[in-house]
Amino acid sequence: MSDRIFGAVGLLIAIVYAWATLQIEESFLSDAVGPKTFPLGIAVILGLASIAIALKPDSEPEWPSLGRLAEILAAVVVMVLYAEFLPVVGFLIATAFATTYLTWRLDTPPLQAVLIGTLTSGGIYVVFKLILGLSLASGPFGF
Amino acid sequence: MDIFTNLADGFATALTFQNLALALLGTFLGTMMGALPGLGPANGVAILIPLAFTLGLGATPSLILLTSVYYGAMYGGRISSILLNIPGDEPAMMTCLDGHPMALKGRAGEALSLSGVASFVGAFLATWGLILLAPQLVKFALLFGPAEYFALFALAFATLGGVSSTNQAKSAFAAMLGLGLAVIGVDTQTGVPRLTFGEVHLYDGLDFLVAIVGLFALSEVFIFLEHRHGSADAGKSAATKIGRITPSWSMLKATTPTMLRSSALGFIAGVLPGAGASLGSFISYSFEKRLKDRDGTFGKGDPRGVAAPEAGNNAAAGGALVPMLALGVPGSGTTAVLLAVLLSLNITPGPLLFQNNADVVWGLIAALFIANFMLLAMNIPMVGLFTRLLMVPPRILMPIVAMVSFVGIYGISGSSFDLLVMIGFGVMGWVLRKLDVPLVPIILGTLLGNTMENNMRRAVTIANGDYGTLVGSPLAISLWAVAIIGFVLPLFVGRLVKARMHARRDTESSTSD
Numbered sequence: 303m304s305d306r307i308f309g310a311v312g313l314l315i316a317i318v319y320a321w322a323t324l325q326i327e328e329s330f331l332s333d334a335v336g337p338k339t340f341p342l343g344i345a346v347i348l349g350l351a352s353i354a355i356a357l358k359p360d361s362e363p364e365w366p367s368l369g370r371l372a373e374i375l376a377a378v379v380v381m382v383l384y385a386e387f388l389p390v391v392g393f394l395i396a397t398a399f400a401t402t403y404l405t406w407r408l409d410t411p412p413l414q415a416v417l418i419g420t421l422t423s424g425g426i427y428v429v430f431k432l433i434l435g436l437s438l439a440s441g442p443f444g445f
Numbered sequence: 446m447d448i449f450t451n452l453a454d455g456f457a458t459a460l461t462f463q464n465l466a467l468a469l470l471g472t473f474l475g476t477m478m479g480a481l482p483g484l485g486p487a488n489g490v491a492i493l494i495p496l497a498f499t500l501g502l503g504a505t506p507s508l509i510l511l512t513s514v515y516y517g518a519m520y521g522g523r524i525s526s527i528l529l530n531i532p533g534d535e536p537a538m539m540t541c542l543d544g545h546p547m548a549l550k551g552r553a554g555e556a557l558s559l560s561g562v563a564s565f566v567g568a569f570l571a572t573w574g575l576i577l578l579a580p581q582l583v584k585f586a587l588l589f590g591p592a593e594y595f596a597l598f599a600l601a602f603a604t605l606g607g608v609s610s611t612n613q614a615k616s617a618f619a620a621m622l623g624l625g626l627a628v629i630g631v632d633t634q635t636g637v638p639r640l641t642f643g644e645v646h647l648y649d650g651l652d653f654l655v656a657i658v659g660l661f662a663l664s665e666v667f668i669f670l671e672h673r674h675g676s677a678d679a680g681k682s683a684a685t686k687i688g689r690i691t692p693s694w695s696m697l698k699a700t701t702p703t704m705l706r707s708s709a710l711g712f713i714a715g716v717l718p719g720a721g722a723s724l725g726s727f728i729s730y731s732f733e734k735r736l737k738d739r740d741g742t743f744g745k746g747d748p749r750g751v752a753a754p755e756a757g758n759n760a761a762a763g764g765a766l767v768p769m770l771a772l773g774v775p776g777s778g779t780t781a782v783l784l785a786v787l788l789s790l791n792i793t794p795g796p797l798l799f800q801n802n803a804d805v806v807w808g809l810i811a812a813l814f815i816a817n818f819m820l821l822a823m824n825i826p827m828v829g830l831f832t833r834l835l836m837v838p839p840r841i842l843m844p845i846v847a848m849v850s851f852v853g854i855y856g857i858s859g860s861s862f863d864l865l866v867m868i869g870f871g872v873m874g875w876v877l878r879k880l881d882v883p884l885v886p887i888i889l890g891t892l893l894g895n896t897m898e899n900n901m902r903r904a905v906t907i908a909n910g911d912y913g914t915l916v917g918s919p920l921a922i923s924l925w926a927v928a929i930i931g932f933v934l935p936l937f938v939g940r941l942v943k944a945r946m947h948a949r950r951d952t953e954s955s956t957s958d
Contacts, residue, residue, distance in 0.1 A: 386861055388864070405841060407670060
């Protein structure tokens with residue numbers, strides 16, 4: 303079933319892709335091929351491959367339980383928040399929080415997780431910023 | 446001898462303090478990444494590219510660092526195969542078959558050191574193969590025009606799926622997805638924005654580094670979260686006795702022919718488009734088993750069964766560099782990632798690389814030799830250190846991987862937008878891995894998409910809009926023929942080989958190399 307849905311989604315992507323390609327405004331200065339041909343070709347093969355996947359599905363993959371799925375979603379949310387807050391609060395704080403969360407969810411006891419999070423954040427900061435001189439996001443406190 | 450003067454120049458380039466230090470760092474990190482289950486060579490190189498890039502390393506030093514990681518990972522994969530029966534990366538899966546039984550018999554140290562020597566022999570011979578074969582391939586590649594290049598890229602995509610996936614439709618899907626992503630951005634020929642949906646961040650196109658790190662490294666983190674796989678695998682069987690860590694001379698002598706045969710086979714498998722190191726170790730092991738397994742000792746801890754796949758996968762790793770350097774068409778997942786390095790350093794691989802950037806090529810080759818000796822030294826006496834590293838539990842390791850990925854990508858652009866795109870790719874990578882869609886064609890597509898399209902358009906423009914020119918020369922026709930055969934043949938024959946190969950592998954690892 304998964305593959306049938308996957309194929310249908312793929313076909314949809316191919317159609318949207320082809321439609322979006324047709325929306326490209328051509329410049330008056332164009333080469334013999336133009337900017338549309340190649341993406342259209344991609345859309346066609348993408349569509350054909352999707353149809354083939356939908357018609358001949360492989361055996362069902364093992365999807366995680368709902369709880370595990372929520373776990374992954376939560377991690378994605380944390381990472382998105384991390385990306386958004388990185389420039390605001392600075393590298394050290396944001397990374398300490400994100401690492402603490404991730405290691406906690408991978409079964410580290412809470413207190414230990416805070417410790418690991420802080421150490422990881424500090425460690426990366428020392429190695430990359432102080433030793434290697436990479437520019438990391440600096441928040442209001444300068445770190 | 447031309448080769449030797451070039452090689453001497455290469456050594457002159459490579460033998461600076463900085464480059465030696467980078468090679469040492471690369472080999473160490475590579476061995477570690479190879480040894481840790483879940484971090485393969487492709488992931489390892491992917492995470493380090495943005496770092497090499499933001500550190501402002503030049504072309505040769507970056508390449509030395511990253512190819513050392515690549516060679517190192519090929520060495521390291523065997524450690525967890527032998528000790529834990531869990532391949533540290535995909536090419537090492539065949540090493541489990543005889544390596545772990547040897548460890549169970551209390552001969553883990555011998556298995557480790559023998560496989561270290563086998564890795565060395567494989568990599569050493571393959572580097573010589575690279576030196577001899579690449580210039581010949583370059584001469585051949587000079588005959589290629591735009592139409593032939595277009596066909597060559599098509600060939601790469603067609604054959605890549607043959608080994609990396611069980612389902613050709615899915616690998617075609619993956620390739621098209623990658624190519625489709627490459628189209629996004631301002632068209633290089635006419636200057637019109639394509640598929641950007643008005644988002645200014647997309648005008649420059651998607652940065653393929655963002656895609657690679659997201660697809661490979663972050664999706665791995667999601668896989669670990671899914672299985673809540675936090676404790677170290679090493680915990681269970683850490684008690685395995687290592688035993689003596691030097692192989693006896695008689696064992697080395699007995700396995701020498703095996704190593705030589707396997708190196709040759711592995712090298713060929715590596716050069717072939719789309720195959721890579723996994724196939725190299727598989728073919729070497731199967732061949733050796735068929736040839737030598739008279740008493741049924743293979744699979745029960747036969748030293749030859751340890752030497753064959755290790756020589757094979759390291760030789761394939763060297764072999765896969767040949768098409769990547771000479772043609773700009775990588776033969777495996779990790780070399781695809783290395784191609785990303787070259788492209789982000791503004792170096793176009795292919796025949797011109799050998800003419801315009803000869804110092805880069807020969808410096809790299811010299812560095813491969815140096816790295817290989819370092820690896821031998823590191824992997825025999827210091828193997829105990831790496832076995833201890835295996836005890837670092839993923840619950841600590843995986844968050845570090847995620848954060849280092851973020852640091853690298855943020856370092857390049859300093860924009861949160863790229864981080865969000867990377868997370869998007871991470872989720873996509875996770876879903877696609879669940880669906881058994883190979884990730885390597887996606888990467889290859891995003892890397893080669895623009896070049897492929899430009900070659901197609903150049904060819905047709907030169908021919909005044911005649912699309913027939915794409916199949917207009919005998920060379921182009923034969924490339925297309927090989928591409929079609931390479932795509933169709935696995936539908937019939939490949940099923941057998943793949944079923945046997947995949948029987949031994951983790952069902953979710955699409956980051957094959």
